[in-house]
Amino acid sequence: MTKTAQRPAAPVRHRPVKAPAPAGDRRRRRLTDQLRAYGFLLGGLVCFALFSWYPAIRAVVIAFQKYTPGADPEWVGTANFTRVLHDPEFGAAWRNTLTFTLLALLLGFAIPFVLALVLNELRHAKAFFRVVVYLPVMIPPVVSALLWKWFYDPGAGLANEALRFLHLPTSHWTNGADTALISLVVVATWANMGGTVLIYLAALQSIPGELYEAAELDGANLLQRVRHVTVPQTRFVILMLMLLQIISTMQVFTEPFVITGGGPENATVTVLYLIYKYAFLYNDFGGACALSVMLLALLGAFSAVYLRLTRSGEEAL
Numbered sequence: 001m002t003k004t005a006q007r008p009a010a011p012v013r014h015r016p017v018k019a020p021a022p023a024g025d026r027r028r029r030r031l032t033d034q035l036r037a038y039g040f041l042l043g044g045l046v047c048f049a050l051f052s053w054y055p056a057i058r059a060v061v062i063a064f065q066k067y068t069p070g071a072d073p074e075w076v077g078t079a080n081f082t083r084v085l086h087d088p089e090f091g092a093a094w095r096n097t098l099t100f101t102l103l104a105l106l107l108g109f110a111i112p113f114v115l116a117l118v119l120n121e122l123r124h125a126k127a128f129f130r131v132v133v134y135l136p137v138m139i140p141p142v143v144s145a146l147l148w149k150w151f152y153d154p155g156a157g158l159a160n161e162a163l164r165f166l167h168l169p170t171s172h173w174t175n176g177a178d179t180a181l182i183s184l185v186v187v188a189t190w191a192n193m194g195g196t197v198l199i200y201l202a203a204l205q206s207i208p209g210e211l212y213e214a215a216e217l218d219g220a221n222l223l224q225r226v227r228h229v230t231v232p233q234t235r236f237v238i239l240m241l242m243l244l245q246i247i248s249t250m251q252v253f254t255e256p257f258v259i260t261g262g263g264p265e266n267a268t269v270t271v272l273y274l275i276y277k278y279a280f281l282y283n284d285f286g287g288a289c290a291l292s293v294m295l296l297a298l299l300g301a302f303s304a305v306y307l308r309l310t311r312s313g314e315e316a317l
Contacts, residue, residue, distance in 0.1 A: 056296070063289040080290035084278075090291075092266045093274040097250055100181060100188075100270065104249040108189040108196075109242060115193070116200030117226065130201070134194035141191065145258035148187045149174070152259070174260050177267040184255040184268060192248075196241060203237040204230065239310050246306075247299055271295050 063080055065073040084090055119129055136144065151158045152173035160170040174180045207230065215225045231238070253272040256262055262269040262277075271291065278288035 059289040059292050062285055063293045065286055067285045067289075068283070069285070076286065080286040081294075084287050084290050084294075087274075087287075089266060089269055089274055089277075093269045093271045096181060096266075096268060097252070097270045097272075100185060100252055101246060101249040103182060103185040104188055104252075105242070105245065107185060108193055108249070109245060111189060112193045112196040113200055113238075115197050116204055117230070119197070119201055120204045130198065133197050136191050137194035139191070141254045142258055144191045145187065145255055148190075148255075149259045152183055174268075175264060177265045180260055180264060180267045184252075184259065187255050187259065188249070188252060196245070199237060199241065200234070203234040207233045243303065243306055247303065250295070250299060 062073070064075060064077060066076045066079075067073045115133060119126065119133070122129065139147075152175075154160060154170070154172050154175050157173070159173060163170050171179055174183045211229050211233070212225055215229050220228065251272050252270050253276065256268045256270050256273045257276065260268040262273055272295075275288045275291050275295075278284045278291060
């Protein structure tokens with residue numbers, strides 16, 4: 001029996017251990033990284049300061065002034081607020097805005113959630129239907145409003161033509177005081193629900209499938225699975241989208257401006273449209289800013305209370 005030759009063991013090479021950097025170098029490196037990060041943020045901060053913060057602060061100041069472009073402003077105290085409060089259109093604007101927000105919440109909040117549930121259950125052509133749902137968001141808002149204005153035309157509009165074809169009574173749509181506001185709600189819902197549907201769809205796809213399997217084994221039907229699994233798992237997304245939708249619909253402007261012009265009979269005058277009229281039709285920038293401050297205060301107070309209540313509810317759960 002022959003002995004196998006053993007190779008000599010390779011020498012172990014020890015890599016030199018680097019000495020830790022001095023504390024001063026680490027602090028300089030950390031300071032350099034922080035300065036670089038703040039440098040990247042500087043562009044965004046400048047844009048926000050110029051186009052968001054400064055106009056907001058300037059509007060608050062002008063709300064207490066008699067302001068005309070090209071002339072020296074004159075402080076008038078709360079006279080602008082008093083004048084706006086006694087405007088006959090003030091009550092109509094707030095009433096229409098709150099009604100629009102409520103109707104948009106009923107339609108624009110439920111329909112995207114249902115569509116997301118349907119898209120989540122599809123097995124074929126998912127990408128196609130997602131594009132179809134999101135397509136209205138890619139259309140410019142003014143173009144979308146002009147298309148719906150033609151669609152709602154009482155004479156040759158597609159809506160009444162379809163009703164005539166089905167031998168159903170026609171409607172005045174945006175030309176009727178009773179139907180104008182709900183017609184605009186349909187336009188706003190159609191134009192803006194695509195992004196909401198995709199957000200809901202992403203939230204639904206993040207729910208573990210084991211929860212649905214366990215619910216099915218317990219004998220839960222479709223509605224029970226939605227109530228006890230889907231809604232609790234997407235509660236945070238639902239609450240945040242509800243807040244954002246309320247804030248957005250309270251600032252509706254494009255649809256009344258393009259389609260109805262605030263009519264008929266001030267049935268579609270909203271707060272933001274009234275601000276536009278004060279500034280660019282009446283040349284009363286003080287009144288416009290006073291109304292803007294009122295809207296800002298209302299939305300800020302509502303957001304604070306809403307977030308407080310939702311946070312308390314989550315802590316209780």
